[in-house]
Amino acid sequence: MLGHHYTRTFLETAVASMNAGCNLELSYGMRNNVFMHIPQALAMGNITLQMLRDRVRPLFYTRMRLGEFDPPAMNPYSTLDLSTVQSPEHRNLSLEAAVKSFVLLKNTRGTLPLRAWDLPGKRLAVVGPFADNPRVLFGDYAPVPEPQYIYTPRRGLEMLPANVSFAAGCHEPQCQQYSQAEVVGAAGAADVVVVCLGTGTDVETEAKDRRDLSLPGHQLELLQDAVQ
Secondary structure: OOOOOOOOOHHHHHHHHHHHOOOOOOOOOOOOOOOHHHHHHHHHHHHOOHHHHHHHHHHHHHHOOOOOOHHHHHHHHHOOOHHHHHOOOHHHHHHHHHHHHOOOOHHHHHOOOOOOOHOOOEEEEEOOOOOOOOOOOOOOOOOOOHHHHHHOOOHHHHOOOEEEEEOOOOOOOOOOOOOOHHHHHHOOOOOOEEEEEEEEEOOOOOOOOOOOOOOOOOOOHHHHHHHO
């Protein structure tokens, strides 16, 4: 109704949705949502009571299977705490999933992987707006974990036996305010430079598309300064 103008009123929208098989509304938080007009549609004969029952039945069947109506004591998940969620087994599984999800597009001269035994005495620079900003590391609809369990690239690299320096260059993905000297200074004194760039939900998310795939703001300039 609001975006595509397929319908004209909430009542018409409720009837069209029900007839199409929709049984759940993701509302906008308005007090007068679309499906609040179902009783009116039922009273006017636009939908039948049997159709309403058919739409409701799978919703409550699913909720029952999920245990939403069971006492909390019957739900095994209610006893889980951080000692379980952040157990060594789960953390190792998360690490394995992260490693296996990496996509390596190019590896000139076998630069990667960095090996711990090659790093003592080496100077690493980690630069970019995604190098040490936990807030921007999570995608849309992603749960945000406890801060102590968030490992930014900088925090992870500082665990290696190397001298690690850091320069954000710009502190937000939009990268409108860029400190070139900061990046050039850190990268120029390093043996290895790790550049952390991207978009994040500040730049693109649901209902916030972009016109092109270019790096935002001065990020391309930051990359060029870091690798020259």
